[in-house]
Amino acid sequence: MRLIIAEKPSLARAIAEALPGALRREDGALVAGDTTVTWCLGHLLEQAPPDAYDPAFKQWRLDHLPILPDRWKHTPRPKARGQLTVIRRLLKGAQEVVHAGDPDREGQLLVQEVIEHLGWKGPVSRLLVNDLNRPAVQRSLARLEDNARYQPLYRAAESRARADWLYGINLTRAWTLTGRQAGHDGVLSVGRVQTPVLGLVVRRDNEIRDFKPRPFFVLWADLTVTHGMLRAWWVPGETHPLDDQGRLLSREPAAALAERLPGAEGRLTALESRDRRQAAPLPYSLSALQVDAARRFGLSAKVTLDVCQRLYERHKLITYPRSDCRYLPEEHLAGARATLQGACQADDTLRGWFEGADFSRRSKAWNDKQVGAHHALAPTGKPADLARLDKTEADIFRMITRNVVAQFYPPLVTREVKAEFSILDNLFRARGQEVLAAGWKPLFTTRDEAPPLPPLTEGEACRVADVGVEDRETRPPEPFTDASLIKAMMNIARYVEDAAVRRTLREHDGLGTEATRAGIIETLVERGYLVRRGKALRATRIGSALIASLPEAVGQPERTALWEQRLGAIAEAGDDPAPFLAALIEDLHGLLSAADAGRLSLALRDARGEAPPPPTRARSSNAKSSRGKSSNSKVSRPRRGTARGKATKH
Incomplete structure (x- = not known):
């Protein structure tokens, strides 16, 4: 039996429908002939919490930090145990496994980590699907590859997950605990991408606040x-x-x-x-689409992503949306006329654009050298009845199709x-x-x-x-909006002061990824660090205080952008992840030593607009010494955790 494991049910259904033979449904799977298709539900596994490594870590204490796992563990997500049981059962009867995660770093990770977690030792092939329509899926099924080719992509995704865990767990605990000492009751979340994004907004808000018109x-x-x-x-x-x-x-x-x-x-x-x-402008990547949709229709980045997912999964009208590429494969050029005719025939606006196109033209958009694991967003060619879409879906579909049709227009x-x-x-x-x-x-x-x-x-x-x-x-800078913040995340080198780092980042531009940028903004809103005022995104008082209390480098984009560069080197050049994680752990020691309850207290007061406390009278040296010992405003030297070398073996 050949077992295909898809990233999500919609992809599994598209694959199963493209297989020869009658289709029947089983518990947690679809079967056609000798092939069974099952699915994940996004990530079935997650990084284990700190107390999975030591029960003492369930209690948050400064003297536990940094927490450095000796051997990394995963734990099933709460709602994933049933589907994990299905996949475990199916693996026992499989002779071959096909990895059918989405064609990106996270897609490679979430299916492969399940295969490895469940102990499969047999052969694994890789199925890459960019288009859920049957002919496209059938072409992909005929071009299976060896999953070993994608091991660098998996190692990069695994390194990213471990680095995020180390960075987020340790710094969040450190600043939450010092926040309690400073009088703040609540979690102060710190992350390697979300915090620099928050820093961008806080610094822009400060520029607006301090601006003196001339x-x-x-x-x-x-x-x-x-x-x-x-x-x-x-x-x-x-x-x-x-x-x-x-x-x-x-x-x-x-x-x-x-x-x-x-x-x-x-x-x-x-x-x-x-x-x-x-x-003509090139076809869209996800981020470029999010920028234009925010400007034209006032849509948040998350709404645009959600609409694209529906157009891809439910309606099957567009290709894989979470793409960072703005180019199309050269082999698609020959069929572009038929594809666009199908996409445009049922809408007056699109049909008018299609009829004005000259398909003897070839733009620079068709370029295999610029296409990686996925290509630009494009219509699939399935006839599109826009009357059956909601207005936002129709608007986004027109934008995506327009940018492809425009490749056949003169300059x-x-x-x-x-x-x-x-x-x-x-x-x-x-x-x-x-x-x-x-x-x-x-x-x-x-x-x-x-x-x-x-x-x-x-x-x-x-x-x-x-x-x-x-x-x-003179006018102050404009506050960030969803559009301008996404654009800033795409072009983060513009916000880097160090000339040498800026030059380096021009080749590896980007804060976050196409798949995560919208979620990062929404996470900052949900956690109360950002708030929407009309189209503007503004930092809240607690968001501003958090950035003010952190070491400057934590709220700046250089660190995480350079992370992405190193992760790219792991994914694309096969670099060893160990030096990347070792450098991170060394960095963590320095950052943790900077957690200071006094600094955080002043930042919270400043954010609330309160005057600083009056200076206290000098006390005896004994009194000062006693107070210093009890305040514990600085993070203690780490007592727990493994040696740095051990933490970087995996």
Whole structure:
């Protein structure tokens, strides 16, 4: 008997329906011929809690930290025992096992850890399914691979799970216990991704809070030229009071010039014209889709992910959604017309886009070198009756399909014009944009980015028809939204100050993964560290206090982004995970020694807007010594846990 273990029931059903032979259902499985398909329910196993290693760890104590498992253990999730029993029974009668987890790091982990936990020693093949429609699943079943090829991916996922456990368990216990000493009754959760994300929001909120607006002034002049009129803006010289962005800080020079300008004549001294060809945006990765859906429809990242999962699993209208790739396999190009025709035929908007496509074109989106375990989001070709979808599902499906259809449209061609005028020995600039060929742009928007300038000739005369001085103010940065926070997580190198680290991270950009970013934001909201105010995501008082009390590096993105780089090296280059975990454990010792109840108390007071306590009178050295011994505001040196070398063997 061949046993296929899928990641979830929907995938198991799609696989079973693609198998030859009559299909029958058994307890926890589907059977077709000599093949049985069973499933996990997401993660059936989880990292064992600390007290599974030592019953004393059930009580949270500072002198237990750091807790370092000698030999890693798993425990069944509460609702998973029944399905684990089914898989154990089926394994006893199997001659071959097929791993059918999702085609990503977590998918590799959650099925393989079950296979290993249940002690299977026989051969294991790997089935990768990106599309749940029957023809696509049948093609995948014909291309089974040796699961050994994906061992680096499994080791990376396993290392990530162990590192998250070490980091989260130890730091959460340390800060929760020092929080109690500081008067906070509740768990203070610290995580290797969630805390840097919280740190991004806290720092942005602090920038907004501390922002001091500064006035600046701009002068514009409406100019009559040979073939029409345009608006130009004065460029103050270096002799005027300017800030570091060239903005005028005093109104007087602008006002004085404005009085002289009406009716003044000048000349166009420099004219630059450049035609620009812009290809269509690439098909979506999950994060890119979440950013656009948040901007266009105000959807949270989690709502967009949930909608994509329904379109993939329930409706079978799109390919695997939890993808970080924006490219498509070259073999899909030949069938793209038929696929898109099926996706677009039942919707007026999509059908109009499809009919305007030129399928003789080939964009850079079709590139096998850019495709890894999964490709960009795309329609499957199943006929889509959008009337049977809810509005949000239809909106997201249109976006995904549009970005693929757009690959068969010509480029957007624009002419960008920059003009410089000399008037009363002062420099004025104007710029405009003209659309020469709309190309793919009407699929996305009909709005022009900038109005075109009238036809211009270098050296022609101009005359000032109107003039104005505008009083403006510098503005604080915008608070994060779901869209901008997801984008920040995708492009985390932009938020790194160290130039060397920033250069390194450009190749391994990303805080969290496509599959986890939405969940991270929701977790921070659920734990009371972030709150939504309209579209804005703002840090709560306790969220701000937590970041203020932690070592600065814990709330910064560098550490976890570099983790992802090292995990990528394990997954892609087969690096040994032991040095990664050893470095983490060494790091933990230093971080734990920084847990300070006094610092946390001050952070909590500051977040509540309370004044700091008045200074106390000096006491005798004996009294100070006695107080220091009892306060235990610093984490004690670790008494428990194994040697570092042992913790990194697994």
